[in-house]
Amino acid sequence: MSNMNVSLRQLRAFIAVAAEQNFTRAADKLDLSQSSVSTLVHELEANLGLRLFDRHTRLLRITQAGAELLPLMKKAVSDIDSVILSSNELKTLGRGRVSIAASSVQAALLLPRFIKQFCIEYPDVKVELYDVAEHEVPKMVCSGEVDFGIGTESGNRLDLAAHLLSADAFVVVMRADHALARKRELRWQDLVDVPLIGPRQGNPIRERLDRALATEGIVLSRTHEAYLPLTMVGMVEAGLGIAVMSTAVTKLATGLGLVTRTLTNPVIKREVSLLFHADRSLSPTAQRFRDSLVRNKLEMSQD
Known part of the structure; x- marks a missing residue:
């Protein structure tokens, strides 16, 4: 755990795949290649030591662990987005x-x-x-x-x-x-x-x-x-x-x-x-x- 290096890009890829239940559609949504999204999700799984999706030939399904982590990761990404927005507003004197x-x-x-x-x-x-x-x-x-x-x-x-x-x-x-x-x-x-x-x-x-x-x-x-x-x-x-x-x-x-x-x-x-x-x-x-x-x-x- 001490060497965990979860990135914001990994979290965004996981959330998009969970929403689309498809790597290709998630990649289109994120404006990335399908291989990039797949790599990001694999990296996240390796960092967490958990399988987040069950992958079959024509079927992709989120695991129970993935389902439990999904709302937490959404909140984490939302909080980070808020910080970025606030810093941009401060730079432009929005507030x-x-x-x-x-x-x-x-x-x-x-x-x-x-x-x-x-x-x-x-x-x-x-x-x-x-x-x-x-x-x-x-x-x-x-x-x-x-x-x-x-x-x-x-x-x-x-x-x-x-x-x-x-x-x-x-x-x-x-x-x-x-x-x-x-x-x-x-x-x-x-x-x-x-x-x-x-x-x-x-x-x-x-x-x-x-x-x-x-x-x-x-x-x-x-x-x-x-x-x-x-x-x-x-x-x-x-x-x-x-x-x-x-x-x-x-x-x-x-x-x-x-x-x-x-x-x-x-x-x-x-x-x-x-x-x-x-x-x-x-x-x-x-x-x-x-x-x-x-x-x-x-x-x-x-x-």
């Missing part, structure tokens, strides 16, 4: 699943329209979107919880790879009645000693910003901290201070009656990247989603 993690702003304002277009093209593919805090995105990608993420790459993880999608400039978000709102353009130096609302320590956007400002000798202090951009915008609207955020929140901020001003001297941008595990391969479905996202570079969601 499948894609999972992506993104910060709440990217998840709410940038990705939905892209996901909608992708689902129109591939209606049987399920796209799972996880809206999380910015610092959670790389963790979920590295742990394998999601196929990839949209976020800022901190550069301190060797198992994380990044593909740049876009770059957002930093802006000040504030109430229209704030003193700084009267200025058409703000410098980073204008924010020193001003009560600021910002992300907590460990947030990759904050880390990138603080490093860039440190080279200019500028240090910002946060009076209030929060994990989610929506919370920060709400705190600004309530009059707790002003926030330094990326241009991605502009639509949300203006919708609440707040104003934004670009920060200059220097102009600092937050990079938005597609994050994926450096050593883990993607499914064909996830690859197509990734390629479409990279090709569009989120432009369709930012126009």
